[in-house]
Amino acid sequence: MKKKRTRLKDIAEKLGVTPATVSRALRNRIEIGAETREKIQALAREMHYHPNLNASHLRTQRNFTIGVVVPRIVHEYMASILRGILEEAHVHNYQVIISVTDHLYEREVMAIETFSAGFVDGILLCVSNHTRDFSHVEQLKSEGIPFVLFDKDISKVEAPRVIVDDYKGAMMAVEHLIEQGFVHIAHIQDNLVNHSSQKRMKGYYSALKKHGIPKNPDFVVQLDHISIAQSKEATLALLRAYPSIDALFGITDEIAIGAMQAASELGRSIPREFGVVGFSNWQISSVVSPSLTTVAQPGSEMGKTATRLLIQRIEHPDTYGDRFPTKILKTKLLVRESSFREKVVICQE
């Protein structure tokens, strides 16, 4: 019992006019009589007319759709970015189609190829951690398909991108610890495959340097695989080997939480004897006890900014064609219990 959808032609025939007239009436063009327009619009409503978007898009060469390629989706920060993208796209009447690559390079390339097939007007891409070859991005450029990179930074390619100020964020975090009177500040990082991690590390070093604290390579630990358990182990080892360490900056909240667990286990009181700061402001960080001081990244804002940038490039390709702007969004330090010793304004989120 498949019903056929009503077409322009159906409406036209019922009223004894041509599809052209109906089309014009429904899109509120001027060159149409007031009464005919009324009649047509009424009938269209009655017949539940919806334009066939494939036909429309084929004809107009516009899709009002943007493709989003991301490595993961079950991830708080990424979900909030997606939310921003969906929100902003909705405002501009765009649809969003999403492809998850699971950090697999081939799936990333595949997704981009599929999207390029005239299905979307532009692409938002967050490259996977393992992406080393950027020919697919270059391809987008040479094919003239509008796109914007976000979150993951790729200095390798010249392209419009929206990223977050990891360097400053990390620096703020560590400076905050220093201001709170902590001196021997350790750092647990990941494998540094992405630029963000490297920048956070640099921020850590810069903060130390700025305050005249000599950097000690023994205080920096690299983790292959990030998890709370791994971080806990690493911190236990670290604190046993160097008991003088009195604070830790974790490259993610997961690491920071593991570190807190380790410190507690060793009888260190947080924040009195041991200060901890994380990065990303996961929901979890405000729930653990003591609550975790962290650096917040504006996920939703990043999604919105990237989308806005993309839509500009889609709708005004000439104006923006040759320029590749980089937008850097500010990070924000949220001071909570895990690091707060002196009188500092607590920023609840």
Next chain:
Amino acid sequence: MKKKRTRLKDIAEKLGVTPATVSRALRNRIEIGAETREKIQALAREMHYHPNLNASHLRTQRNFTIGVVVPRIVHEYMASILRGILEEAHVHNYQVIISVTDHLYEREVMAIETFSAGFVDGILLCVSNHTRDFSHVEQLKSEGIPFVLFDKDISKVEAPRVIVDDYKGAMMAVEHLIEQGFVHIAHIQDNLVNHSSQKRMKGYYSALKKHGIPKNPDFVVQLDHISIAQSKEATLALLRAYPSIDALFGITDEIAIGAMQAASELGRSIPREFGVVGFSNWQISSVVSPSLTTVAQPGSEMGKTATRLLIQRIEHPDTYGDRFPTKILKTKLLVRESSFREKVVICQE
């Protein structure tokens, strides 16, 4: 410098054949000469040909796209459902376009209308908490557009749906508490607007009844707005008023965690003097200390099941046309520290 995309025609002209031949060659039809096919495929690759999907879809009346309508996206459980949907859709070569309603009824209706406009082959819908009027769902049925409801149950409408066994999950949770020797078991619930909450409540009552524990309405608290803080307050009040309460089943992990905080504050040791079980298995629940026993819902599996069901209905409309199956997925009790007193196998996830 907008380059035109290569079309069938372009390839055809270069080789002195017709678009029809090229089309056949690229789609590996039998009725084509081996050498011409080779030549065409080679040239197509070289010219970076991708079929214009709008044209293709218009012609074939198929979109290979499904529309997903959800109330939220920054939500662990929902994100894992989405992941399942994207995964399964990818397997079947479908694209997924997502619309977030923010629990606003008008946006839900809007989204469905937009998707019905010949843009998608089918729709996956998770209704918002405030949806009372289901005429938009009825509309889908009468227009013959394939769709599947998921997660939120609506007994109001007859429709294919995939849900989770909240009743059994809650029952398992409470029975587990009873088996652990807890007797005076409280329950904090939400405003019961959705069926899941009601079913979990029923599960709670059934478990008590089954084990001959009289139900006490004073032990059940309803919260307007769910948050850890609210739950903590409520639990504090509850335990002060009824000190005999020795366990609590929270309708979500958030509530359970608030309850744990309250119990700790009152000097109750968990799980020795006070047992807690939550619902949903948020990441958070395995991180808090003590870790929280909870009921896991198979998010990814739900997404996959719903998608599979939808694609079946899309591709075999006649076979499935009139039947409205309800798939109920099993929930699973994850026993962790917050409730474990006797020897029970601990199930780590």
Next chain:
DNA sequence: ACTGTTTACGTAAACGATTACAAAAAACGG
């Protein structure tokens, strides 16, 4: 009344891919 200008609508050609049907070419059998 005769031009010139609006206004309102019809005509028909796109957009790019697919496919029923036809036709040409090749293969085959006697």
Next chain:
DNA sequence: CCGTTTTTTGTAATCGTTTACGTAAACAGT
């Protein structure tokens, strides 16, 4: 070598909208 079958390719219509262009009618101005 001719008729028949099979294989390969061309022809042209189609999917549903949009839009440049044309035209008839209405209207205005002199």
